[in-house]
Amino acid sequence: MNIATPTKIQYEAIIGLETHCQLSTHTKIFCGCSTAFGTPPNTNICPVCMGMPGVLPVLNQTVLEYAVKAGLALNCHISLFSKFDRKQYFYPDLPKNYQISQYDLPIAENGWLEIELVDESGLNPVQKRVGITRLHMEEDAGKLVHAGSDRLAGSSYSLVDYNRTGVPLIEIVSEPDIRSGKEAAEYAQELQRIIRYLGVGDGNMQEGSLRCDVNISVRPIGQQKFGTKVEIKNMNSFSAIQRAIDYEIERQIQSIETNIPVIQETRLWDESNQCTMSMRRKEGSSDYRYFPEPDLTPIELSSGQLKNWQGDLPELPAQKRHRYVSSFGLSAYDARVLTEDRPMAEYFESVIAAGANPKQSANWIMGDITAHLKTTKQSISQLSINPSDLAELIHLIEANTISSKIAKEILPELLVHGGSPQSLIDQKGLTQISDTGLLMAAIDKVLTANPQELEQYRQGKTKLLGFFVGQVMKQTGGRADPKLTNQLLMHKLTD
Amino acid sequence: MLKPEEVRKVASLARLELTPDEEGQFATQLSDILTYIEQLNQLDTTDVLPTTRAIDGSNITREDHLTPYANPRLILQGAPEPEGEFFRVPKIGGE
Numbered sequence A: 001m002n003i004a005t006p007t008k009i010q011y012e013a014i015i016g017l018e019t020h021c022q023l024s025t026h027t028k029i030f031c032g033c034s035t036a037f038g039t040p041p042n043t044n045i046c047p048v049c050m051g052m053p054g055v056l057p058v059l060n061q062t063v064l065e066y067a068v069k070a071g072l073a074l075n076c077h078i079s080l081f082s083k084f085d086r087k088q089y090f091y092p093d094l095p096k097n098y099q100i101s102q103y104d105l106p107i108a109e110n111g112w113l114e115i116e117l118v119d120e121s122g123l124n125p126v127q128k129r130v131g132i133t134r135l136h137m138e139e140d141a142g143k144l145v146h147a148g149s150d151r152l153a154g155s156s157y158s159l160v161d162y163n164r165t166g167v168p169l170i171e172i173v174s175e176p177d178i179r180s181g182k183e184a185a186e187y188a189q190e191l192q193r194i195i196r197y198l199g200v201g202d203g204n205m206q207e208g209s210l211r212c213d214v215n216i217s218v219r220p221i222g223q224q225k226f227g228t229k230v231e232i233k234n235m236n237s238f239s240a241i242q243r244a245i246d247y248e249i250e251r252q253i254q255s256i257e258t259n260i261p262v263i264q265e266t267r268l269w270d271e272s273n274q275c276t277m278s279m280r281r282k283e284g285s286s287d288y289r290y291f292p293e294p295d296l297t298p299i300e301l302s303s304g305q306l307k308n309w310q311g312d313l314p315e316l317p318a319q320k321r322h323r324y325v326s327s328f329g330l331s332a333y334d335a336r337v338l339t340e341d342r343p344m345a346e347y348f349e350s351v352i353a354a355g356a357n358p359k360q361s362a363n364w365i366m367g368d369i370t371a372h373l374k375t376t377k378q379s380i381s382q383l384s385i386n387p388s389d390l391a392e393l394i395h396l397i398e399a400n401t402i403s404s405k406i407a408k409e410i411l412p413e414l415l416v417h418g419g420s421p422q423s424l425i426d427q428k429g430l431t432q433i434s435d436t437g438l439l440m441a442a443i444d445k446v447l448t449a450n451p452q453e454l455e456q457y458r459q460g461k462t463k464l465l466g467f468f469v470g471q472v473m474k475q476t477g478g479r480a481d482p483k484l485t486n487q488l489l490m491h492k493l494t495d
Numbered sequence B: 001m002l003k004p005e006e007v008r009k010v011a012s013l014a015r016l017e018l019t020p021d022e023e024g025q026f027a028t029q030l031s032d033i034l035t036y037i038e039q040l041n042q043l044d045t046t047d048v049l050p051t052t053r054a055i056d057g058s059n060i061t062r063e064d065h066l067t068p069y070a071n072p073r074l075i076l077q078g079a080p081e082p083e084g085e086f087f088r089v090p091k092i093g094g095e
């Protein structure tokens, strides 16, 4: 994104994201403790994750599987030989005083992710590839829960909950390919979709299962040298990522324009004040003194194993978006909405597999069905109307057996009780009347009953046609074929 | 011989407070260790694959089965300053 400034110098932002994503395993990465969120403080802890002397961590094989699958989904090269390392630093949320992570041999490297950007109207989609530098496995730290102040002793302290310590994470580092807050938010959102499609994590930003740190610098367009890089943390929604970056781009440009040097530092996004704030510099440098973790064996993968995991991958959101546009003729916007989550996409595909028209199916799902799910706070998998029932309903409209008005009228019942739309309309006698004789009889009745309107129509007030159609509908309990009724009425009235 | 500022840096990374006497003492001891490593470096290891551990083996993993620890409270009680359900720790600057 180019940012215009009063002095006409054009700037560009260079942005990269580091994303931490919790994996949804039952147990922690190196011990059998539960990873459940929201359990009482310090109950999911054991000597291994608390770093007691003499304990032995053992890798959870599901963590490896999930990390490799995420790497494959991000088009990464998977390392057939990989290992863990210790990253040394002191912080109270880290009981061992080191974090087990991966340093020089991460499980996955050199991938990419496709993001799709649409304009305000939801049209004109543009695809962009963002490079993935690396993806590695590591353990999460604990949580500083509450900072109190001990006034008597004159010292302040914090409280720590170590339940989260050792929960498996993958850290995904992007190339500095991102140029705007919008692109960054879209990148993070696409990562979330992929994680959820794979079923390897819940990607919940509010609960902290998906956390994004941003690296950002600004430079005049055309300048080779990068500007000073600033790190931003503490954004817990996609829109916060976008706003924090847009704010920071402006702040850095202002600094450059007013000759105040941009300092290399970590800043926190302040949601209530909508700005980034300098975080007090951590004492000591970030000299992590990585060394190979001696308690864990290296990981060697066979190509057969990789092939199996590759075979397990579902069709991913970007692939689905492309297919919905190219094979089903949907708009980019519709394709995006329907592929937002996997159950919705799968429901839609089942409706089509049952023979329904893709555009009609999309309209019903994105319209009435989504509205119903919102009001009942249900997920699509809890829906009573199954995909083949919806396909049948769409067929009935296309075959002129019922009007779409009738379809909408019977939908609430189908949404609650499910079942075959055909039997429901049979049972209620709602089949559309397409019999010319029956319709003509109804039309005659309506014209006779409304001589005044008929006279006005004949004198040129032709918009009364709608009134007559409405009367015929009333006469037939909404069952008259609207198109045919229109034609017959026109014919009759112009006689 | 390690310089005093190098000793101080290592000490601060390890969160150790050293007296000037100790700084001198560690400068000597750490230098001895580094000298020993220098000796090892004289070996030609061109054709030797780097190793990170003393025991061979790879892919030792476990299944994702829950094996909760029987007494997490015991760990909490062993802490210098437990407070209710929490571990109490010194406040960190910048928090």
Ligand SMILES: [Zn+2]
Binding pocket: A028, A031, A032, A033, A044, A045, A046, A047, A048, A049, A050, A166
């Ligand atoms: Zn544990």
